[in-house]
Amino acid sequence: MAHNTFIDKKSVFDSVYTENWKALYAFAYNILQDKESSEDILQEIFIDFWVRMEETEIQNFRAYLYQAIRNQCAKKLKNKKLTPVEITILEQSAQLAEEQEQNDFPKEEIIKEVRQKAQQILPEKCYEIFVLRFYEHMNISDIASFKNVSTSTVENQINKALKLLKQQNINYIKLLALLIAAAHHS
Template sequence: MKKSTLDKIPLKNLAELISKSDKEAFNTLFDLLWDPMYTYATSIIMDTAIAKDLVQEVWIDYWQRREYVEVQNIKSYLYKAIRYRCYNNLRNSKFNKIQIETASSITVNPDVELDENVIALENKIYQSIQALPERCQEIFRLSRVNFMSNKEIANQLNISQRSVENQISLALSKLRKDLSIVKFLLF
């Protein structure tokens, strides 16, 4: 694949290509995330040279373990890896009061800090919806994603309101069944 094509691929797909030793995919992901990761590491360490080394170590480690790394959100995985490297570096070095205060006050963007369980649940819900019949999916999305009333859906799709209710009921029943195992595991 050409690099310009790889730039348009979602991060999850890049991670899948990298697990198959695709160097161009790795370079694309590296180009996308190097600067933000470096900035993040620098904000924790407050030493540009050490931050650069730590980010480099994370990328080297990721490449070496690419075949074994199985994550749903590669960006979250890499940010957690750099955070842990930074904290380990701080723990193993002598640092001043300002560095301690800064390290304890840093937060990660919630988009990056998504819990793996939430991501897994989100994927399971998406898969369950994808498994529904096409018309049922359409009606369910109009109802639950677009927040349309049953009457509005019926008018838009030129079907009876009772048909809309039946399809939504079918979708919810399937989701409850598919997610009952997840609910048991999480709670």
């Protein structure tokens, strides 16, 4: 009897893994922008999933796995100094990616599109700081020195830019999450 239980557990696990690993990896990578970290999280999640399959009854495997990925990514990102606005955007992006399960959206095109939109809607100084932070990957103190302003001015301008862009639409939230992850990865 115990042998059959193991076979059933293994077949369920194999099926869930095969159906979900690519989307889960893309989900983690979209948040973290780091191949190794995304792979590590995926491995941890599936090991944990294997263990929990016996302990608890998971109603919706996919929802459980996405939530686990989101939690692990959040833990990883806490070590990076993110502003509250950046954290909110990353969380919203993660939620959208889970809901829509869009594994690949045209990242480069959207990055270009957001830069154009930012140029249209942001005040000039705000736009310049936004570009330095997210496209040139300069840190906040370097931008402050470069622009000869305080770090709080730079942070305020970045938050203003993110809030204005976030109001645009769903793709901008996803893109902003990519930009934030990339800026904090470098």
